[in-house]
Amino acid sequence: MLMIRGRLYMLVVILVITASLLFITGCSKEETNAEAETNAIADTVLKPLAVIDDFNSENVVGALETDGIEVVLPEGALGEGSEVSVAIGGEIPTYDKAQMALAGGALDIKFSGAQRRTDAPILVKIAVDQSYFADHQELEGFKAAHYGQATGWTYTMPVEVNPEKGYIAFEIYNNDLWGTAELTEAERKEQYIKGKALQSWGESQLEGDVQAATKEMIESILVNQFNATNKSEIELVSKAILKELKYGSLEYGKLATDLMNKDFKSYTANVASMIGQTFANAYEADALSSTFGQLGNAAEAAGYLWEGDYSGAGMKLAETISEMSPAYKVAKVAVDVIDTKINNWKNNGIEEAYKAFKEGSNDYILFGYNNEPENFGEVWDQMRGLARQIEMDAVKKYAASIGVKESELSQAQIDKAKTKARETLKDQFEKRIKQEEEIALQEANEREVLAQFEKYGLLERGRVWYPYEQSMERMLDRLYEQIKRIQLETGRFGIVYKDGDLHDQARGLDYIGIVKDDEMKMSDLAKLIKERYVFGEAAYEKMLKEMGYVKDYELESGTYKGTLVINDAPVLEAAKKALDDPASVPTVTDAEGEECEEFDINEEEIQVQVQEAINKGNSVIGVEVPITLIVKEGTEKGVFTATLRIDYASAFPDYGCEEATDEPYNLSFKEGVITLTNTLVDEGFTMNSVFKGTFEGENKLKGTFEATTTEDEYSGYAATSVLYSGSWKVSK
Known part of the structure; x- marks a missing residue:
């Protein structure tokens, strides 16, 4: 009978039901010839395929195998009196080979009658020889190409590029000549820049939407979380916050980014924190109490406010705003409006x-x-x-x-x-x-962004960060996301696109050549992204400081509150491995050869218990757990002691976790990095907890944590010494 040491089982159970052990801390073909040429593959004779005048049922015209084109006109595509003629071949209008190359045949579709656009999309498939796709590791450059006498060639996104079956599919609503094209890399960049300029312009038009959503959420929080009834006082708080939102790029940048990213949790927390800040600045405790009555389920948040702990109050407020609350729904509706406005231009x-x-x-x-x-x-x-x-x-x-x-x-x-x-x-x-x-100016700005990316090698294929199989468009998306990430990390949402723009007095400065507190130079952003990609986070953070975009903060004694999140738990994988493959589990014996703390993994009752523990353990991953870090300065300046309290009991009330206690931690603070360490020995089992963090603002820390064990039988079985790991953040 296979036996395994009981502690592995107990590790899983303890992970989910107690805080005393595991919860202690608790490629594209480039054309250089710009001469416009006639497509060599064009037929010289137009070949009619069909004329359709009945749209009471679906009509399919042509076949990929024989005609190289297939057109599906859905039922109800056009009304009575309409007629559609479909033909292939004919002379293809000239196109600039520096921009595109036709990848297949062409379709000539004509509508007659009063209706010039369809009531439902027509699906078109055009055959492309499979060998054409052979040298391509990514297919983003393939587009549907439309030719109109007034417009020339324009492009549309396909709905499918199928190299296996050899066709490109797209949907159309209007007539004219249609084909499929492969854009050159230069033209792909041009199209991306135009699209990004429109997107950036669209985002810049959202200030009113962000303000309206924030005002509605503020009022909802005051009424539903604070039981506020005094309309004039509610309006006072709302105006105070919106004033900051109007004039503070940091506040607007955070909230706009949250809404555009559909990050309801961060948006809610940011609005709640602003409410806390406004309360604490505008009211005394008694005035707050009289204005907002008993405060209802925000009483604990009020407690933080009395102490001037804005972030604590904000977090507590955010905790009370569930997905079903009116305030949360305000954010969701706002996201719907903003998402629609941005995506319209795509x-x-x-x-x-x-x-x-x-x-x-x-x-x-x-x-x-x-x-x-x-x-x-x-x-x-x-x-x-x-x-x-x-x-x-x-x-x-x-x-x-x-x-x-x-x-x-x-x-x-x-x-x-x-x-x-x-x-x-x-x-x-x-x-x-x-x-x-303004859009034309923004387009010029986006060209400068692209130029800086290219200057610093960020668009060189084959680099670790830019593999050949990744499309240029997706790589550019990643780079723009890096810009947003840096903006959020620094609180600087303005961009000086050209270094020479520092001398533009229209930026609102009485002096020139200086970057404002809410700005970053685009050249610096490109350098920082390159540094992060090549040398990693530490080098990136060092460069941020050297450039003067972040400050060196000193650790101060006091109470810091926040949350931690368990992101990974190898101990659960170890337990799952035991259930899936009992024979893989070693039998552990003591010095005398006796088996230790035996239980039979094949017993149904044991398997049920282990599976239940695994399920519970998985349910805690990704959940925010309240933490309190108390830092005290020792007798020598710069020497600190610390305790850490992790409230698993309140985060998981049904799991039987022990009430949180202040656990002592060794603290070191060197070169802006705080390290907290703790070793727990429980019935011979040793677990080491290490928290590392850096400042993300004055009196705000964030970082990662890891719990490990030195027990050979666990690390040997689980192929890692890590029990669980995650992230944490606190603020004073």
Whole structure:
């Protein structure tokens, strides 16, 4: 009978039911010839495939195997009196080989009748020889290509690029000539820059949305968490915070980033913290009490406020705002609005509609539109299927934002969501047409970003950070995310795109050549990203300090509150391994050869208990646990002692965890790094806990922690000495 030492089993059980042991701390073809050429693969004779005039059922025209093209016109694609003719071949209009190369045949589709755009998307598949894909490790450069007499060649994102079966698929709503193209790398960069400029401009238009969402959330928190009833006092607090939001790029940057990233938890915590700060600055304890009554379920948050602990109050407030609370729903609805506004400009169909709106198209048909300039009503009606899709997406998002099924929405709610989507798009069109110069300036800024990325080798394929199989577009996305990360880490959300711009007095300085407290130079951002990629976090943080973007903070005595999160628990993997493969478990004996603390892993009761413990252990991973770090200065300056209290009992009330106690830790603070260590010996079992952290602001620490054991039988069995690990953050 196979026996294993009982401590492995006990480790798993203890992980989830007690704080005394494991919870103690608790590639693309580049064309250089810019000469425009006629596509060599074009047929000289147009080959008609079909004429369709009945759309009461689905129509399929052509076959990939024989015609190289397949067109699926869905039921109801066009109304009565309409006719669609489909043909292939013919002479292909010239194109610039420095921008693209046609990758397959071409489709000529013509609508006759009053309707120039479809009520549902037409699916087109164009065959591309499989050998064409052979040298490609990524396929992002393949696009649908549309040719219009008024527009020349434009591109649309495909819905599928299938190298195995040899075709590219895309959806269309209007007629003209269509084909498939591979963009050159230079053109891919150009398209990315234009898209990023629009996105950046769109994000810059969100200030009103962020403020409106924040104001609504503030009022919801005051009413639902503080039982506030005095409307004038509620308005006072709201205005005080919104004033800071208007003038403080740090506050706006944080909240806007949270909403754009759909990080409800961070957004909620940031708003709650701002409320705490405002309370503490504006009221005495008695005034708070009289204004907000008994404070309801925010009483503990109020306790922090009395002590001037804004972050503690903010965290406690955030804890009370569950996913079902009105305040949390405010954030979700705001995200829905912001997400729609940003993503609208990523939709090629919407971009085409905007061009029709801007230019008008009475003298010719532009992407199927025939409208007066700046007549949104005409454009919206002619969008047809695209407009219906926008409305359906809006209804779906709205239902998700308020936590119900679409079928549960009333007709009034559905109509409201659709109207909001139409009004949002109209507002964006009207704003953009007035701000084309700003968008052009932003495009120039994005070119400077790209230039800095290239200058520092961040777009050199084959580097560790840029493998060949990753598309250029996704690599650029990663680099822009690095910019956002650095902005959040430094609290600096302004960018000086060119070093020479430091001498532009329009930046609001009385003197020139100086970076403001809320700015960073783009050249520095590129250097920092390169440093992080090549040399790692420590080198990156050192460079941040050398550049003067972060300060060196001194550790101060006092009480720091925050949370920790267990991210990984190898002890659970060890237990799961025992259940999956009992024969792999060694039998451990003592010095006399006797088996130690035996139990039979094959016993059903034991297996059930271990599985239950594993399930509980997995349920604690990723959950925030309150922690309190108390730092005291010793007799010698710069020498500290510390205790750490981890409240697993309140985080997991059903797990039977022991009440949190202050555990002593050795503390060292060197070169801005705080290290906390603790060793626990329990019935011969030794566990070492190590917390490492750095400052992310004055009196704010964050870092990682790890619990390990020196017991050979555990590390040998689990192939690691780590019991569990995670991250932590506290603030004073």
